Amino acid sequence: MTKRIVIFASGSGTNAQNIIEYFNKNGKAEVKMVLSNKKEAGVLQRARNFNVNAISFTKEELYASEKILDILKEINPHLIVLAGFLLKFPDTILNEFPNKVINIHPALLPKYGGKGMYGSFVHEAIHKNEELETGITIHYVNENYDEGAVIFQKTISISSDDTPQTIAQKVHKLEYENFPKVIENLLFSEEKNNFNG
DSSP: OOEEEEEEOSSOOHHHHHHHHHHHHHOSEEEEEEEESOTTOHHHHHHHHTTOEEEEOOHHHHHTSSHHHHHHHHHOOSEEEESSOOSOOOHHHHHHSTTOEEEEESSOTTTTOSTTOOHHHHHHHHHHTTOSEEEEEEEEOOSSTTOSOEEEEEEEEOOTTOOHHHHHHHHHHHHHHHHHHHHHHHHHOTTGGGOOO
16 A cells, blocks of 8 residues: 655645655655645645645644644645644644654754744754754654754764855755655654664
């Protein structure tokens, strides 16, 4: 049976597209739906380009109704993937799908995590603090921003010549190389909670 993935994203959706393409090629899993809290988000069109069902929703629909929860129950995904999703994920969904919601963060948590730390804000803070390394963290989602159990981390060096933009490029490359593989491992590894990369 093909494993089912649902992706939540708020932005242009390069990571979402990368995941869709990865599993389209190997056939082991299928992205059943992409959901976004922004109706103009580029991720929706990217998903539709691959014939993946894509919908947007309001904050009220996420937090004050069971609309999104009902959609997820119908799909019954093996994994819910947050790929650049900027809203706090609701406890109602986390409770319904325990240890099935994961997120990618563009830094080495617990550093540079928490509310407001996403995208370019992370890379600018890392550059300003003259860090010697950064990377990505893939983690389970819990009720607090960026505090769920870490599944996978990958580190890259930063040189004094790097700018926030070049740091972002390096981190994106790590995301594209590793995120689909970690998802695949979680879906198919019996020891999924002990995945060390």
